[in-house]
Amino acid sequence: MASTPASTATPITVNRTIAGYLERLQALQLPNGSWPYRKMDAVGFTEATSYALLAYRAAGKAAPHADACFHWLLTLRRKSGGYAAQEAVQFSNWTTSLVVLAQLHHGRQQDAQSGIDWLLGTVGIEGEPLTRALRNVFGKETPYPQNHQGWPWTRGAVSWIMPTVLGTEALRKANQLHPSSDRQKRVREGEGAVLERRCSDGGWNHGASSALGVDHHSYPETTGMALLCLRHLEASRIAGADEFALSYLKKRHSAVTTSWLQLGLVSRGKSVPPLPIEDATTAAGNTTTKAPEITESHGEETAIQCRTTVDLALRVIALSAIQGNNIFNV
Amino acid sequence: MSDLPQPSCLRKRHASLTRRAVLAGAGLLATTVACQRQSQSVIVPAQKPRVTIAKAEAYDDRVYDIVRRAVGQHTTAAGGSLDVKGKRIVLKPNLVEFDPNTPVNTHPTFVHAVRETFLGMGAAEVLIAEGPGHRRDALDLADAAGYFRTIRGFEDLFHDLNMEEVTRLPLHNPFSKLSELYLPKVLLGADLIVSVAKMKTHHWVGATLTMKNFFGTVPGSIYGWPKNVLHWSGIPECIADLHNIYPRTFGIVDGIVGMEGNGPIQGTEKFAGVVVTGDDLPAVDATCARIMGIDPQRFPYLQLAANHGQMLAENVHQIGESIASVQTDFDLFGDHKEWRLPRG
Numbered sequence: 001m002a003s004t005p006a007s008t009a010t011p012i013t014v015n016r017t018i019a020g021y022l023e024r025l026q027a028l029q030l031p032n033g034s035w036p037y038r039k040m041d042a043v044g045f046t047e048a049t050s051y052a053l054l055a056y057r058a059a060g061k062a063a064p065h066a067d068a069c070f071h072w073l074l075t076l077r078r079k080s081g082g083y084a085a086q087e088a089v090q091f092s093n094w095t096t097s098l099v100v101l102a103q104l105h106h107g108r109q110q111d112a113q114s115g116i117d118w119l120l121g122t123v124g125i126e127g128e129p130l131t132r133a134l135r136n137v138f139g140k141e142t143p144y145p146q147n148h149q150g151w152p153w154t155r156g157a158v159s160w161i162m163p164t165v166l167g168t169e170a171l172r173k174a175n176q177l178h179p180s181s182d183r184q185k186r187v188r189e190g191e192g193a194v195l196e197r198r199c200s201d202g203g204w205n206h207g208a209s210s211a212l213g214v215d216h217h218s219y220p221e222t223t224g225m226a227l228l229c230l231r232h233l234e235a236s237r238i239a240g241a242d243e244f245a246l247s248y249l250k251k252r253h254s255a256v257t258t259s260w261l262q263l264g265l266v267s268r269g270k271s272v273p274p275l276p277i278e279d280a281t282t283a284a285g286n287t288t289t290k291a292p293e294i295t296e297s298h299g300e301e302t303a304i305q306c307r308t309t310v311d312l313a314l315r316v317i318a319l320s321a322i323q324g325n326n327i328f329n330v
Numbered sequence: 331m332s333d334l335p336q337p338s339c340l341r342k343r344h345a346s347l348t349r350r351a352v353l354a355g356a357g358l359l360a361t362t363v364a365c366q367r368q369s370q371s372v373i374v375p376a377q378k379p380r381v382t383i384a385k386a387e388a389y390d391d392r393v394y395d396i397v398r399r400a401v402g403q404h405t406t407a408a409g410g411s412l413d414v415k416g417k418r419i420v421l422k423p424n425l426v427e428f429d430p431n432t433p434v435n436t437h438p439t440f441v442h443a444v445r446e447t448f449l450g451m452g453a454a455e456v457l458i459a460e461g462p463g464h465r466r467d468a469l470d471l472a473d474a475a476g477y478f479r480t481i482r483g484f485e486d487l488f489h490d491l492n493m494e495e496v497t498r499l500p501l502h503n504p505f506s507k508l509s510e511l512y513l514p515k516v517l518l519g520a521d522l523i524v525s526v527a528k529m530k531t532h533h534w535v536g537a538t539l540t541m542k543n544f545f546g547t548v549p550g551s552i553y554g555w556p557k558n559v560l561h562w563s564g565i566p567e568c569i570a571d572l573h574n575i576y577p578r579t580f581g582i583v584d585g586i587v588g589m590e591g592n593g594p595i596q597g598t599e600k601f602a603g604v605v606v607t608g609d610d611l612p613a614v615d616a617t618c619a620r621i622m623g624i625d626p627q628r629f630p631y632l633q634l635a636a637n638h639g640q641m642l643a644e645n646v647h648q649i650g651e652s653i654a655s656v657q658t659d660f661d662l663f664g665d666h667k668e669w670r671l672p673r674g
Contacts, residue, residue, distance in 0.1 A: 038490070038493070088498060088512065154559055158562075207556075214596065254470035256466050307470070310466075311467070
């Protein structure tokens with residue numbers, strides 16, 4: 001099919017891009033309502049399913065087979081109240097944050113309660129009261145400040161940026177709907193944990209800002225997520241971080257990375273133009289809303305590739321935020 | 331019955347273990363893991379493990395022949411144990427970062443050469459699977475690292491081990507603090523897993539070679555990025571446990587251009603010009619360590635896993651180039667500087 005050169009995106013082409021991504025998402029949905037990571041997968045996954053549900057919410061569309069999908073998610077709830085990453089797994093993990101976000105955004109507060117409780121009761125081990133007390137008693141130095149409570153990927157491990165940002169966002173949304181002091185406290189703690197892990201280069205690594213005396217370099221996706229989490233912080237407290245993320249955004253990145261950078265910057269009130277869009281559908285004279293041939297591009301040979309459910313869903317969420325419907329706008 | 335190389339314990343107790351049996355139940359797997367946990371006393375087998383060293387100058391067309399010959403030294407026809415005809419093979423490269431200009435990843439041409447080798451040997455299927463430790467988007471990472479350009483149909487061949495369907499394996503009497511692991515079915519169902527590792531120093535364990543490479547088989551969607559639970563459960567111990575979990579493995583090390591210093595990510599390029607192959611991973615890793623000028627006896631994970639004395643050169647049947655002819659000291663990081671292999 002012939003295609004037009006990538007050109008400056010307009011609200012219309014962005015909406016068509018979102019529609020194209022949603023169409024591809026729907027094609028991936030499994031009969032039980034869940035989503036796999038990739039077309040080759042035979043089963044659904046908690047993360048992929050939650051992101052897909054959030055994408056529909058961000059785009060203002062009804063998620064297909066939503067009841068079946070949310071019912072499927074409940075089958076992954078474990079005794080702890082949190083959610084497992086997939087059916088075979090018996091313990092809860094970081095994906096609980098995403099399930100809670102999806103449930104709350106789709107008006108399923110009652111379902112979300114157990115996940116919220118799990119999040120409130122889960123802390124990276126470096127932030128557990130006993131660990132902190134022992135550290136204070138023995139005056140043990142840590143390689144980076146560990147004064148705040150973040151979230152680990154799994155219970156029994158230390159906090160990392162991604163689960164801490166997602167945990168913070170889930171509780172921020174929960175607190176918006178039903179404010180409580182414990183939710184507010186963990187949101188502040190989450191922000192603090194992210195803030196104190198900032199790398200010396202101005203962005204954020206996945207976890208610690210240094211190891212074995214060597215500074216870690218930052219990564220674009222974690223930098224974008226950190227900015228999202230710290231969106232209410234005045235610029236002076238993270239001086240240069242927005243500019244750092246903007247410089248990252250000018251380079252070629254994956255769908256996931258581009259999305260988190262855009263979400264972080266948009267959430268901080270920065271102007272983030274969407275990437276140029278190549279619209280093969282229009283070139284072929286097709287003016288319907290079906291737009292599977294639309295691609296976003298950083299320039300020649302740098303089209304964003306959406307290869308997984310998470311890729312597609314995050315592109316929808318980020319583009320919707322650029323259009324003014326930011327699901328993280330809490 | 332699989333006639334692929336298996337650890338001695340499996341050969342003794344599970345001679346009839348098949349892929350179907352592996353998939354059939356976690357109970358059998360649990361037994362498998364339990365039986366392999368042996369005492370740390372060294373029992374040198376009658377037949378020493380075979381490790382091949384080959385010289386390779388660059389990632390060009392010559393690599394294909396070099397890899398084919400190096401692997402060929404281990405076939406049943408050559409007196410080894412490798413017979414992959416009709417088998418399902420999974421290659422596990424070391425894929426870490428986007429930048430194609432650093433030595434952080436197993437080179438795509440090298441992986442392609444390995445795949446072509448096994449297909450040429452009659453394998454029914456040769457998949458590629460990896461679960462990067464830090465980066466979420468493995469397919470994009472592979473694209474940026476040159477895998478899509480080099481390996482035709484890569485996307486359909488590739489399994490992102492961070493996001494695969496898993497099976498629970500209880501670990502009985504493990505070296506680490508872990509009591510169980512969830513691992514991808516695509517690996518547990520394979521007839522042979524080939525660790526296509528990169529020769530790199532590692533700031534926590536000394537070097538990352540064929541055995542440490544299996545950290546990438548632990549799914550991030552369950553345990554996170556990086557696989558922090560393995561760090562907290564003891565890195566050397568987890569390396570040894572993972573080695574025991576996968577019963578049918580083969581190792582191929584891309585040591586053409588490796589990494590020295592603060593590896594496995596922030597180190598610097600180091601030309602070593604070697605390819606190392608073998609069906610006994612501790613022996614392969616110990617050989618690589620010697621090539622890198624590191625004393626393998628200082629590696630805690632080899633102390634746990636090399637229970638056939640593979641840490642000593644005299645217990646390895648060396649094929650191809652001698653270690654002395656390819657040995658080149660890799661810069662070591664921090665306390666690992668004390669691990670330098672004594673000379674003379």
